[in-house]
Amino acid sequence: MAERSAHVDRRSPIRRGGGTLYRRLQSLRFLVGRDRAAVLGFLRASTASPLPLAARIRLVSRFIRITNHVRAYHSQAEMVAVAEAILRRAGRSQLTIVECGSGKGASTAKLSLVAKLAGGRLVVFDSFRGMPANEERHEDLGGRPMVFRRGAFYGRLREVQRTVARFGAPDVVEYRKGWLADTLPQFDQAVDVAVLDVDLLASTRTCLTHLVPRLRAGGVIFTQDGHLRAVAALLADASFWRDEVGVAPPAIPGVGHRKFLTIRFDEPAAARDPHPSSD
Numbered sequence: 001m002a003e004r005s006a007h008v009d010r011r012s013p014i015r016r017g018g019g020t021l022y023r024r025l026q027s028l029r030f031l032v033g034r035d036r037a038a039v040l041g042f043l044r045a046s047t048a049s050p051l052p053l054a055a056r057i058r059l060v061s062r063f064i065r066i067t068n069h070v071r072a073y074h075s076q077a078e079m080v081a082v083a084e085a086i087l088r089r090a091g092r093s094q095l096t097i098v099e100c101g102s103g104k105g106a107s108t109a110k111l112s113l114v115a116k117l118a119g120g121r122l123v124v125f126d127s128f129r130g131m132p133a134n135e136e137r138h139e140d141l142g143g144r145p146m147v148f149r150r151g152a153f154y155g156r157l158r159e160v161q162r163t164v165a166r167f168g169a170p171d172v173v174e175y176r177k178g179w180l181a182d183t184l185p186q187f188d189q190a191v192d193v194a195v196l197d198v199d200l201l202a203s204t205r206t207c208l209t210h211l212v213p214r215l216r217a218g219g220v221i222f223t224q225d226g227h228l229r230a231v232a233a234l235l236a237d238a239s240f241w242r243d244e245v246g247v248a249p250p251a252i253p254g255v256g257h258r259k260f261l262t263i264r265f266d267e268p269a270a271a272r273d274p275h276p277s278s279d
């Protein structure tokens with residue numbers, strides 16, 4: 001059974017760690033292949049949004065540097081899509097970005113750079129002890145079995161903070177350490193953009209039930225876990241949205257087909273009526 005976790009092949013003579021030539025070549029391969037269209041789209045969007053081309057190029061090169069040095073569990077395509085959403089909200093008062101699931105801190109460092117450029121702050125939720133104990137058994141959209149063992153993706157808080165200090169913008173980041181079921185219910189601030197990368201169904205459920213009611217009108221939630229059948233099924237389940245989250249089920253383009261999903265909430269929280277009357 002596959003485990004989505006750091007791959008270490010102790011027999012391989014090739015060094016694959018942070019900063020190695022192997023890592024740089026891999027990063028370049030993804031940039032000119034898988035992520036090319038999204039990154040070019042991000043650079044071209046400079047005319048329509050407040051960040052000029054030169055600053056976008058600088059941001060993308062800092063993203064690449066982070067990927068070269070820190071084990072990352074996302075693609076640059078995913079990160080530039082989130083960056084664009086944050087930049088479009090630049091200058092809003094109390095602009096708040098939430099990240100659930102920071103792993104080793106690569107995504108956290110990138111999001112911190114974008115939060116700073118947009119004049120906002122980033123609040124990061126993670127156990128900083130890796131995945132919780134769980135009995136979940138997953139399949140990806142292609143039917144491949146996956147498990148997420150306790151402790152997988154472990155990045156200590158100090159390690160993540162060091163990564164953000166070295167590569168990101170530490171002055172705009174706040175950390176909420178602990179299990180999501182304990183930390184999220186205590187969070188009572190309005191949110192503009194949330195990024196979920198938590199893998200487990202239980203964790204996704206906790207994030208959505210606590211964050212959706214906190215979203216400002218025009219807010220958006222990204223999930224990087226749409227490749228898991230159980231997560232896709234949850235997102236497509238109208239009764240989950242109505243009964244557990246308390247909102248009308250949102251349209252989620254690509255659910256059941258794509259890993260990276262965007263969930264938009266255009267209405268203010270109070271107007272997200274799960275049971276609209278028919279008059």
Ligand SMILES: C[S@@+](CC[C@H](N)C(=O)[O-])C[C@H]1O[C@@H](n2cnc3c(N)ncnc32)[C@H](O)[C@@H]1O
Nearest residue numbers: 073074101102103107127130153179180197203
């Ligand atoms: C795949 S990693 C995140 C990777 C990171 N976003 C990146 O792109 O590099 C998943 C993270 O979710 C966290 N996580 C999952 N469920 C959690 C829970 N219930 N409470 C706290 N943290 C949780 C794990 O600790 C882990 O750091």
